[in-house]
Amino acid sequence: MAENLKKFKIPSGMKDILSAEAYLWQEAEDKAKAAFNLYGYKPIRTPLLEEEGLFNRSLGNETEIVKKQMFVIRHSEDSYVLRPEATAGVVRAYIENNLDKTDSFVKLYYIGPMFRAERPQKGRLRQFHHIGAEALGSNSPYLDSEIISLIKYILNALGISGYELKLNSLGCPEDKQKLSRMLQDRLKDETEKLCPDCKERLNRNVFRVLDCKNENCKQVVSRLSLTPEDYLCQECSEHFSAVKKNLDKLNINYTLSPNLVRGLDYYNRTIFEISHKDLGAQDALGAGGRYDNLIFELGGPKSGAVGFALGIERLLLVAGCRPHGHAGQTKVFVVTLGEEAKKEGFQLLDKLREADIASDMDYENKSLKGQMRKANDLGVKFTILIGDEELKKQSLLLKDMASGAQEEISFNNFIGEIKKRL
């Protein structure tokens, strides 16, 4: 091996998901897909790259993501971004593919990687993964409750408990303006206690003060005593009441959190966050809400939308499942003695696979003992043994790994015989 050749490292904040763990991911994704099916959400796949401007316009120029966390890729005259989230791309696709005209209302889901250039720490990566859904083309408060019920179903399917659902409403754009002025007003006398960033945020985007992690800022925010009744108009108040009533009817617990504003500008009306006590500093398992103006702001019709995204890495941190070998996947292992037997075994292996029987063999010229150990490690149900004797008789020895019993079976009908026993 060349000693002085540079060994490459994975980029900071990214992770290789090796097989044992990747099986857990597949399980989680399969459970989420089953839940989406159950709730009538259909899959959509949008590209990992989108035009940079899409995120500036939808997430907002003052958000942390747009200001500091976008991986920008410049190519000739164009400027793309590795998607930091999928909502903006899904809305772009909805408009660009005329789904607003053909279907008008659609319920879509996605599972895939997102990229944010954040400082990596436990539960915070630069490439992380979302399980998310968007219901586009409706203002109905039933959808807000349905989305939350869907999240509850997914968390339950993953065996996750001990989470908290925080709920708030930002109201319509006019209410949001009112809330913004109210916040500026209430924070005016406390300006000196705020961190330098928040002093600037006060005028540019006061909502960001509410997400600030600085201890002094958090204390100031905790004394704000906000309540949605102070700024919600009649219609938005009724919408929020309907969402809460439906959640009550579905027996879904929530905590009203007037200081919850979310770090993305596209939100209005219902917003929510799911946190988990075992996650530490990065305690959000997932989040979402309404974004009734985004479709219009990206060039589509005036129609409402609501969605959510759960972070897969964080789900798996609290799901309590540990990587395990995926025993039992491979059903049959072909063990051969000698080169001729190997050639025959390779053909039998092909027949097994044609018959949809998950099977494998040794490729490293292992001894008989080594091959049997491998079969054991894989947790197969049967091994097929072929040596010179078997080649002569055109038959194989089928060994039941649990009982140790062996039977001689002709090459002619071995598939049928194995199928009977599986």
Ligand code: HAM
């Ligand atoms: P978000 O709150 O930015 O929302 O992300 C949703 C979830 O993704 C977070 O609660 C967290 O679990 C996970 N997450 C975010 N950043 C990281 C990171 N750096 N490392 C690991 N996990 C992370 C959205 O992205 C919205 N698009 C959700 C939405 C969909 N709203 C409406 N529709």
